[in-house]
Amino acid sequence: MTPQPLALCAKGLGFHVGGVRILDNVELAVATGSFLGVIGPNGAGKTTLLNLLSGVVRASEGSVEIEGRDVTREGPARRARRGVGRTFQTSSLFNSLSVFENARLSAQARFGGSAKFWRLPRASDDASAAAHGALERVGLTSQAARIAGGLSHGDKRKLELAILLAGEARVLLLDEPMAGVNSEDVPALTALIDQLHGEGRTVIMVEHHMSVVVGLADTIAVLDSGRILAVGDPETVIANDDVQSAYLGQPL
């Protein structure tokens, strides 16, 4: 049996600010094509974990590997070019740009390595084609010319996914993709994320919506006070007593 290649791996990952430990000795091994759900109470360090994995924040200790390569010292732009795409809890899009420009910007990172800044984004070039393809994928083609700031919450979340698709991210780090989304839009968005995962992408998703996490994730990690409390398949983790007490008072 050959060992499954790891898309992302954290070894002894820690982060502290002024003596306060935000994350402590986090060990994660995320296989390519798997779906890891990260849950935990507020302030457990979930967003910090995504920041360390995407390179937005440098780790205080430990290391991060992407597809077997140590990227601990690389910034977010380098890691993005290695295929790591992330969304932010608040908003990961540019409100003053059009929907198309948002997707196009992400595609440019992939196709536009040249310094020819005067080159026009032609409708027919690779980056534009990738942008249009990504918008079609998430069902935003008809909104392409709109200013992103005017979209509904649900459409904004779809656009965030389109941005990741246009940049051909292979590892998606999603920070509460259902936050602020109307409950009637949740199933469609869940189905979309499921599809993207089904096509072979690796997903790490922080989400409060337990039914969404349980429905999508094949593995769940529970963070509490900066430490990993439990990792395992959804049923086992939810049944875990420590997890129950960490979530005391919150329905699982």
Added chain:
Amino acid sequence: MSVFVALTFSGVALGAIYFLAASGLSLIYGLMDILNFAHGLFMTLGAYAAWDVATHVPVSWGAPFVFVVALVAAVAGGALAAGLTEVLVIRPLYGRPVSQILVTIGLDLAVTGLLLGGFGSNSLSVPVPLWMMEASHIGGVNLPNADFVALLGGVVILVALEWFLRRTRYGIIIRAGVENRAMVSALGINVARAFSVVFVIGGAMAGVAGLLYAVVFSGDLISPTQGDSLLIFAFIVVVIGGLGSIRGSAIAALMVGLVQDYTNFYWGSHSGMAEIGNLSVVLLLALVLEWRPRGLFGSTL
């Protein structure tokens, strides 16, 4: 009435120059969070580059051609000064905006001092075509031809800049970066390259502003400190228009140019207070900030 028309026209011309001076400043702040105090220096160096080239070009080439060459030299001088500043001074201090701001002040003081030492404090005269010293008689009003040049320069560059920001690949990166720089790099885009582009473009516009200001408003004379006095108004325009907004800069530049011109004529020339126009501009700034603390156009392009 004809006085008012002439006054409005020269106020708009002044506004066009303020726009050229301010728009680069605004983009640099919007994208990089740097208040670039060396921007006045770029204006001065653009004007000196124009003077140097124009006085070395054979007069037999014809005055209009010499002026076009001077204009190209101003663009090149401003762009080169800005590009070198970004690469040699700003970039090593990346991630330290306060140091970056301080170093631009130091650079401005040092190079202005060198210019004073090298060229003296006397003003130098830029050769311009005779036509630009004359006025055109239109609809019963005498309008200085130099004002038309300033206005044309402002409009051409506004259109070109809007086109660049809306239609080109780097334009999208710059607009996105002004809104959220961290997220642009999270997409895998090297924002540092956009910094250089913005600096060079801003420097080129500053160079044009430096030359046109000398030609239109100070009797074809340039001096080492002209950029610094222009920089103050450029900063006021940027703050009124909203940091990072090109349209805001354009509208604010017109407001400042007109208010300054009207006040100088209707109030200053009667009261004998020559600098009253400057005071009116500061009052305008205070009024706008009272009404809209983030400027007319907030922080979006």
